[in-house]
Amino acid sequence: MSIGKTIRRLRKSRGLTQRQVGDVLGLGVTTMSRIENGEDSLLSIVRIRQFAEALGVSESELTGASDANGRSQPPIAIHGQLAVHAVVIDGFSDMDLPLTLHPEYLRTITRRPLSNLRAVTIDSDDMEPTLRPGDQILIDTRDVRPDRPGLLFFCTDTFKGVRRISTTFNSGFVHIRPDNPAYGEGENIDTSNISAVGRVIWSGRRM
Known part of the structure; x- marks a missing residue:
């Protein structure tokens, strides 16, 4: 419920x-x-x-974060290997580091089953200031459509990682770019060449 x-x-x-x-x-x-x-x-x-x-x-x-006896449920650890798609992702490390969230907070982020979620730790500065090395992101592997703006975790023939995606006037292409201008202005990609792993739905940063 x-x-x-x-x-x-x-x-x-x-x-x-x-x-x-x-x-x-x-x-x-x-x-x-x-x-x-x-x-x-x-x-x-x-x-x-x-x-x-x-x-x-x-x-x-x-x-619903407590059981029938009123005891709080333990925090949920979301592991990178829970992903539906198992891929080796260049530019990321600490793949074995779980993202631990309390159930009641996780439910404000998504209602997806845990098997649809993947946690990854950022190990690159190409998406700064949005995402910085050491940040953790939560990916919804059921949302793989490249036709909506946002941050996608996806693979092309030359790149695997997170990029900001936006639609172009030609519906057959999307524009992808890093948020860090030092890495260029991005490029237009044929949607047929994009194999999306999932959409970034949450990011967390150590303070």
Whole structure:
């Protein structure tokens, strides 16, 4: 069950309307409806905490991060080798370093099964300042379409790694580029020559 559907169940069990809960949190009925219909992408950690307080439950109960006895689930470690596509990626290291996230935080990022996710540590400065050496990224291996802007982890005949991707006027091509201008302005690539591993959906940095 999504967090939004849990919110709806708890709200109704308390005899509250969407407007009443929304007024407490500063949310309109339309936004409340979208959240309760499963758009968990609208829920940040702060917003989840606010909903939990408004409904009188713990964050763990709201997110499903606790078991039937109320005990918190342990953090989830996402390993690079959980990827659907096993490839050797130049420019990356520490492939055995797992990305550890708490379940309730992971659910604000994606609802994908763990088998669809891959964690990789950046070992190149070609995407600075967006991604820096030592940053960890979370890749959704089910999202391999190159026709939407964003950061893709993909392979061509000459390159394997992360690049920013944008569509061009010719629908058969996309433009890929590094964010670090020292590595050039990028190039137009025929979409038939792109073998995408997945889309970058999260990045974390050591402070």
